[in-house]
Amino acid sequence: MSEQSPVITLDGPGGAGKGTLAGLLSDWLGWSLLDSGALYRLVGLSALRAGLSADKAVDIEAAAALARALDVQFLAEAGAQRIELAGEDVTETIRQDEIAQAASQWAAQPVVREALLTRQRTFAGSPGLIADGRDMGTVIFPDADLKIFVTASAEERARRRYDQLSATDETANLSRIYREIVDRDTRDASREASPLKPADDAYVIDTTGDNVATSSRKVRDLVVAKGWLAD
Numbered sequence: 001m002s003e004q005s006p007v008i009t010l011d012g013p014g015g016a017g018k019g020t021l022a023g024l025l026s027d028w029l030g031w032s033l034l035d036s037g038a039l040y041r042l043v044g045l046s047a048l049r050a051g052l053s054a055d056k057a058v059d060i061e062a063a064a065a066l067a068r069a070l071d072v073q074f075l076a077e078a079g080a081q082r083i084e085l086a087g088e089d090v091t092e093t094i095r096q097d098e099i100a101q102a103a104s105q106w107a108a109q110p111v112v113r114e115a116l117l118t119r120q121r122t123f124a125g126s127p128g129l130i131a132d133g134r135d136m137g138t139v140i141f142p143d144a145d146l147k148i149f150v151t152a153s154a155e156e157r158a159r160r161r162y163d164q165l166s167a168t169d170e171t172a173n174l175s176r177i178y179r180e181i182v183d184r185d186t187r188d189a190s191r192e193a194s195p196l197k198p199a200d201d202a203y204v205i206d207t208t209g210d211n212v213a214t215s216s217r218k219v220r221d222l223v224v225a226k227g228w229l230a231d
């Protein structure tokens with residue numbers, strides 16, 4: 001992609017810290033962000049609201065049609081991103097675990113992935129793009145300039161999610177969160193369509209036991225080595 005605007009891909013399982021690292025990269029470099037998981041979450045939300053079931057062929061086609069027609073706006077606001085679906089602020093709604101599970105279910109359907117393909121590629125542009133997801137380096141941007149795969153143990157990801165949820169939800173349950181994470185990993189990694197896996201040329205960063213400062217240093221070193229940032 002040397003003559004086009006540069007792309008950094010950040011792939012990996014949920015809760016590994018990709019979102020945080022993508023936000024930092026975007027701040028450091030001033031490049032735009034593609035949160036592809038949010039697109040799948042929006043499909044999950046829309047399909048839930050439409051009462052669609054991934055067990056019915058006709059519903060799978062309907063979900064692909066919803067994906068193609070998603071009326072979404074990503075709005076940058078005070079360092080955070082706000083997401084609107086047909087004018088409704090769904091930023092918080094799509095972060096619910098129920099929506100994550102629905103997203104993962106629909107994301108296993110090749111027609112749904114196909115429906116989001118072109119939309120994702122249109123995010124590339126000047127001065128550069130940071131693309132966060134599961135198949136950014138393998139399928140969407142195979143010629144990306146820098147590919148990073150961020151991972152962490154399922155136990156640690158469950159603990160992080162629990163710490164985040166239990167601040168506001170006293171019913172948060174660590175073993176249930178752990179089971180949901182393992183289920184989602186299994187579904188995302190074992191599906192035939194664009195499974196979760198590192199690209200052959202990706203740098204793998206394991207954030208287990210790391211704090212944000214340590215893992216962001218590792219990512220920063222890669223970007224400095226590319227000459228995109230002074231140390």
Ligand code: DC
Nearest residue numbers: 014036037040103104107133134135
């Ligand atoms: O990154 P996330 O947790 O917001 O993603 C939600 C779901 O969407 C995740 O379980 C898998 C799916 N997904 C995908 O299949 N491909 C992507 N590029 C991004 C997300």
